[in-house]
Amino acid sequence: MPATSADGLIDVRVTAIRYAARDTHLYEFAPLDGRPLPPYEPGAHIDLHLPNGLIRQYSLIRAEPDPSSYSVTVKRDPASRGGSRYVHDELRVGRTLKISAPRNNFPLVEDAGHVVLLAGGIGITPIWCMVQRLHKLGRSFKLYYACRSRADTAFLQALEAIGHTQFHFDDENGDKVLDIKPIVSAAPRDAHLYCCGPMPMLHAFEAATADWPRGQIHVEYFTPKPEAEKKGGFVVELARSGQEFVIPAGKSILQVLLDAGVDVDYSCELGICGACEQRVISGTPEHHDAILTEEEQASNTKVMICCAGCKSERLVLDL
Numbered sequence: 001m002p003a004t005s006a007d008g009l010i011d012v013r014v015t016a017i018r019y020a021a022r023d024t025h026l027y028e029f030a031p032l033d034g035r036p037l038p039p040y041e042p043g044a045h046i047d048l049h050l051p052n053g054l055i056r057q058y059s060l061i062r063a064e065p066d067p068s069s070y071s072v073t074v075k076r077d078p079a080s081r082g083g084s085r086y087v088h089d090e091l092r093v094g095r096t097l098k099i100s101a102p103r104n105n106f107p108l109v110e111d112a113g114h115v116v117l118l119a120g121g122i123g124i125t126p127i128w129c130m131v132q133r134l135h136k137l138g139r140s141f142k143l144y145y146a147c148r149s150r151a152d153t154a155f156l157q158a159l160e161a162i163g164h165t166q167f168h169f170d171d172e173n174g175d176k177v178l179d180i181k182p183i184v185s186a187a188p189r190d191a192h193l194y195c196c197g198p199m200p201m202l203h204a205f206e207a208a209t210a211d212w213p214r215g216q217i218h219v220e221y222f223t224p225k226p227e228a229e230k231k232g233g234f235v236v237e238l239a240r241s242g243q244e245f246v247i248p249a250g251k252s253i254l255q256v257l258l259d260a261g262v263d264v265d266y267s268c269e270l271g272i273c274g275a276c277e278q279r280v281i282s283g284t285p286e287h288h289d290a291i292l293t294e295e296e297q298a299s300n301t302k303v304m305i306c307c308a309g310c311k312s313e314r315l316v317l318d319l
């Protein structure tokens, strides 16, 4: 029986904190009840429900899941919205908190002919998990890992030992960031390409891969896309209960449903975790999440209700 409790969350204790790089710590969590933790695949993340009320997503970093503990790596973000600052300043060995079961919006295609991985800064965390798996399977892959400096580089020695990695340190390159275009141009056309890093890197990656088949391009956002203005004035209908709600300007569908006491899953409220996904029965959502692929968004069969608007007058959800 996995350790998930009635609220879908898992009570864990911080069992270890280790230095990983400058301003970057590795945190290990073990379940309070000792029951096995759910398994996961590379690219998966968990939500930390921090005791200060914030919910934050962090990638699991071990490719071989250990049912007795999870590990994540957290960099203190100088522009922290409160999550990484709290983790660094308040989480100590012995503290308890709740976490979600793993969720994976960034799965690895393990049998691709070749895999190109691009990581920027702390964006290495899901990618590091993929490196371990690809290395273990003996697959063809190459990692391009950009950091401000060596001191900021998590998993440096482990990656040097594995090989297949080209590092780029901005401070050793006249403060120039990694140029993604030539990397993408040189990749075999049947390769699968993965990128996780800061927003400018993701934008450069998306521009460089614009003419690639979308199924071969994989991006993990760990900060939200710029928030779209929340236009209101449409109706959301819940098909199963028959309830209807008018969504006013400035409010998300999720906020309106929660205010009305509707029991729906959610976590980040930023369109980056996938917890609030709902099936669309009719209507045309205006997608603002960073989870659904272009094809999924165009199909209008599912929607992240924490950030979506609506192009039609009515949106009917399977809820």
Ligand code: FES
Residues within 6 Å of the ligand: 265, 266, 267, 268, 269, 270, 271, 272, 273, 274, 275, 276, 277, 289, 291, 304, 305, 306, 307
């Ligand atoms: S709550 Fe995370 S995507 Fe909506």
